[in-house]
Amino acid sequence: MFEGADRCGKSTQAAALADYLQKSGADVLHTREPGGTPFAEAVRKIVLDPAHSVHPVAELLLYEASRAQHTHEKIIPALEAGKIVICERYTMSTAAYQGYGRNLSMAVIKKLNDIATSSVKPDLTVVFTMPDKNFTTRGKNLPSDRLERENDAFRLRVRKGFRELAKTTKGAMLINADRPIEKITAELIKKVTAMQAVKKLLSHES
Secondary structure (H helix, E strand, O other): OEEEOOOOOHHHHHHHHHHHHHHOOOOEEEEEOOOOOHHHHHHHHHHOOOOOOOOHHHHHHHHHHHHHHHHHHHHHHHHHOOOEEEEEOOHHHHHHHHHHHOOOOHHHHHHHHHHHHOOOOOOOEEEEEOOOHHHHHHOOOOOOOOOOOOOHHHHHHHHHHHHHHHHHOOOEEEEEOOOOHHHHHHHHHHHHHOOHHHHHHHHHHO
């Protein structure tokens, strides 16, 4: 799972890793949250639309509904088929955005995450970090969704959340995203291909 604040490069790095693993012979599912299925993409469109004013609890429940559909329709079948799953955002994002950002109950969020995912957890969670100033410079010519339009204080709470969650989440690692794209990709490939489960799949495919 690839996690981190907005505009930290998750999509770029997820695509690069998926491409490398596919060329190495692995069967890969590259997906995202919210989204990944027709229903979940429809929820994504609603929850991120700047035209909507969404209550924090409604926001949380929308994300969990999207996650439940995505996990059971895409992630679990892919894992059962022996695929490597690369997902942009998962349960940690909800803890960071709705827990730290919205100040909702972390106990409630954990319970809902477990229900939505049937307690399926990633083997590796990559958390990208970067200075807050990069949010503005990288998004200079990009449209902003509803969450990206939140104030500085909200973004800083979310960033703090990701850093703290990375320290307490099994299988999580921090990666400095304030570097050239190629160096980050190389570090990711080295880490992922060293994982026993991935080595076994790549060896089998080759």
